[in-house]
Amino acid sequence: MAVQKAIDLTGTGSTVEEAVAEALDRAALTLDGIERFDVVAVSGSVTAGRIEFSAHVRVWFVLMERVHG
DSSP, X not given: OOOEEEEEEEEEESSHHXXXXXXXXXXXXXXXXXXXXXXXXXXXXXXXXXXXXXXXXXXXXXXXXXXXX
């Protein structure tokens, strides 16, 4: 039986897809067992005419079982 944990991350990009991918790519650098994600919120900002999206992403992963001896 598996136990899952979730962490919330925010990625940014020039598209919503890039913002979500940034959050997931960063999570994958340090987490094993990523199984799914939820896009919690999407927002954006405009700076000097440039649009940037922020995606609040909840990443779910399985906690690894380790036997402590």
